[in-house]
Amino acid sequence: METAEPNGITTTDVIDAVDEPDPDVVRDALEPVTEGGIVTREAVEAAVSDTSKLLATAETRIELAGDARADAAEAAAPIADVPSVRRRLDASGERLSAVESFVPELRPGFVIPDGVRHRPGVVYDLAVEIRDVVATAQEAIEAADDLSFDAEQFELWATDPRRRYDAFEQDVELVRESVTDLDTAADALADADDPAVQWADATMRVEVLSLLVADLQAERRDLRAVAERTGDPIRDGLGAALDPAADRLEAVESVLAARAVPTWRDRFGPDIGALERGLAPLDPPVEWETVDRILEDHRPAVTGDGAR
Known part of the structure; x- marks a missing residue:
């Protein structure tokens, strides 16, 4: 049974306070910021820290994808007007633009609100933001890694x-x-x-x-x-x-x-x-x-x- 710390809140407190009809949705969102069903300062800080690291990783992978695409374009420059090469370069450029479009979403500037573990609505909003940003970061990492791999393969194709x-x-x-x-x-x-x-x-x-x-x-x-x-x-x-x-x-x-x-x-x-x-x-x-x-x-x- 959940027992809150003095002046703290539990998952049940948040479920009762927020406008979300499915309790499981609330529980899933709160998992990173709770310990044993209780919102703790340590869990909140760890979730924010982990998310910030993931965002940094995503930005790095996007930069690496841009570098890989640039290297491939440079390698293919002598044959860039060959139709299939031109289309591949255009397609990879479009993919890079799509990957780079994630960047604005990867800079939310997390700030832990004062008294967050005592405010059900505030902690839930923070948990939902973390959930959504993590999902975006993971999607960005996957897209960037796929582009990096394909660009490296294309560079090898162009030079060998x-x-x-x-x-x-x-x-x-x-x-x-x-x-x-x-x-x-x-x-x-x-x-x-x-x-x-x-x-x-x-x-x-x-x-x-x-x-x-x-x-x-x-x-x-x-x-x-x-x-x-x-x-x-x-x-x-x-x-x-x-x-x-x-x-x-x-x-x-x-x-x-x-x-x-x-x-x-x-x-x-x-x-x-x-x-x-x-x-x-x-x-x-x-x-x-x-x-x-x-x-x-x-x-x-x-x-x-x-x-x-």
Whole structure:
């Protein structure tokens, strides 16, 4: 049972005093400023100190993200006019602006109000501010760290031709394997538990893979442009499997179109159309997390041999 210090307050006192219908919300907010359900000066000071340290960490990570992005931009300067490089630089600049927009929210200037542990409303307001600022700081740190990592990877890509070619070949292999899987799925429609679902899923995957093929074809052109600009030799047979995979993908698309029946189109046509409209505005280099989200928003649930 909570027992307040002389002239102190408990979590229950705060719950009774504030305008919050859910007691658990109040308890969660008060946790950093209480000990055993009692608001103490030591707990308040520790919570404020810990939050201030977290804010400093967030600001440092944002600065490091800016440095990493600047280093990447400097490394890519000789090839900055190559389309895919330019788009990546623009995208990273937008991300940096978004990360830096957190800065004003990371400077609340915490001051512990006088007599805070005796004033339920005041201590709750402070606890809520701490909760919200901590959440913002953690979000800022995550975004800054992600940007730093991606910028460092891009800097390596811009300065190391082997890394560029290896990454490209890995993506081409992914396309080749995915087209093989789709070819198998198209051949197995007749044996599927629900062929309409299998057909819709395969049709949507064809749309996504077609976008990926176009993305890789554009990247291959850009890799050749980069090689000419830097004098680095282009790898022999770069992406040799890409064009055959693109031809096989067109063949799979034709098979799926030929095997579709009107009821399948009636059932899944709107979803396929929505997917196509979602993908249409995307230009290389494509943000594949966005593509994945669009696909998952419209893709039917697949079971059995076609499970995803």
